[in-house]
Amino acid sequence: MLRKILKWIGGGIGVLVALILIFYFVMHIVVNNKRAKTYNVEVRMFDIPSDSASIAEGAHIYATKGCGDCHGEDLSGKIFLDDGMVGTIRAANLTSGKGGRPANYTDRDWIRAFRHGLRPDGKPLIIMPSYEYCKLADHDLGSLIAYCKSVPPVDAAPASIKLGPLGTVLSGLDKLPLIPADQINHLEKYPQKIKKSVSVEYGKYLTLSCTGCHKPDLKGGDNVIPGGTPVRDITASGNIGKWTLSQFMNVLRTGATPDGRQLKNEDMPWQMTKNYTDEELQALYLYLKTL
Structure with a gap:
């Protein structure tokens, strides 16, 4: 009886391994096909400056x-x-x-x-x-x-x-x-120029750099990197709703939060956001507070 049970267990493990290998093989083909795909798109040209x-x-x-x-x-x-x-x-x-x-x-x-x-x-x-x-x-x-x-x-x-x-x-x-x-919507057209100002509209434009991690709705969620720290909600329902403008600017410039935490740059790239101008940070804060 024990021998039969062990045989069934061994057979089950063998089937499971085979299914895993087949699944991985399928994923490998899917990825290779994605990388080999050719896209036919019309590139809309505009002048590139040199000044x-x-x-x-x-x-x-x-x-x-x-x-x-x-x-x-x-x-x-x-x-x-x-x-x-x-x-x-x-x-x-x-x-x-x-x-x-x-x-x-x-x-x-x-x-x-x-x-x-x-x-x-x-x-x-x-x-x-x-x-x-x-x-x-x-x-x-x-x-x-x-x-x-x-x-x-x-x-x-x-x-x-x-x-x-x-x-x-x-x-x-x-x-x-x-x-x-x-x-990407390859047919979408984008504006020629965005007016830089301390405004909600300009702040929304600046969040293009935020959506990759914080998601399109800026509510955060799972990290795109497997095993990475979950991404924070940066709308008014998160810490943005509690921080003053000066606190917000300090966080994005130093990584130091009002509650005494020091953010790791790999979790929140403050080494990048510290390069924002005062005008950009103020506009970004204005927009995030509206969400």
């Missing part, structure tokens, strides 16, 4: 959008995720140095990457949060591209991605934002 004022504005946008967290201060790219189960991901070298963008990389290619999350050949970029950058006004996106183009070339390793077992499964189930192009 020093636009480049300086682009540098500010680069700092306040957290681009350096993945691409580094010198834009040469770096490994920003290194986990055996999830995967190892190195961001692209955005400079014209060895391992970076080719000499024939055009303004159309820059706009295609930011607005559509696509490479010049129409294949999708990986991880790059183009679903946020696509919503930038033409003026701001043009300034950001102008800055990226102005940075001196740096030789560095090219972009690379190696998904682990968990990363493959999460990507296959759309629980990990692997393909930004799938989250």
Whole structure:
């Protein structure tokens, strides 16, 4: 009798292992198909400036959008995720140095990457949060591209991605934002310029940098990184409803909360938000208080 029970248990385990392997194989195929897909989109062109004022504005946008967290201060790219189960991901070298963008990389290619999350050949970029950058006004996106183009070339390793077992499964189930192009309305048109002012409207525009983690409704929830700290509600029903403007600005500039906590930058990127101007922080606070 015991032998039969052990045989049944062994058979059940064998079937379970086989099902897991089949499931993983299916997820692997799904992810590979997503990465191999070619998108046919019409890139709406606009002029990219080259003056020093636009480049300086682009540098500010680069700092306040957290681009350096993945691409580094010198834009040469770096490994920003290194986990055996999830995967190892190195961001692209955005400079014209060895391992970076080719000499024939055009303004159309820059706009295609930011607005559509696509490479010049129409294949999708990986991880790059183009679903946020696509919503930038033409003026701001043009300034950001102008800055990226102005940075001196740096030789560095090219972009690379190696998904682990968990990363493959999460990507296959759309629980990990692997393909930004799938989250973009490629037909949508965006404004030419947004007026910078201490206003609710400008504050709403600035939250484009917040929605990737705090969700489109800014109510927070599960972290997009497996095992990461749950993301806070930053509407008026969260701490924003309790903090004064000066407290809010201090949190985003230092990571120190009114109740004495020191936020980790990996949980709340205050090293990024400390670059916001007073005007930007005031506008952001105004908008968040309305939610």
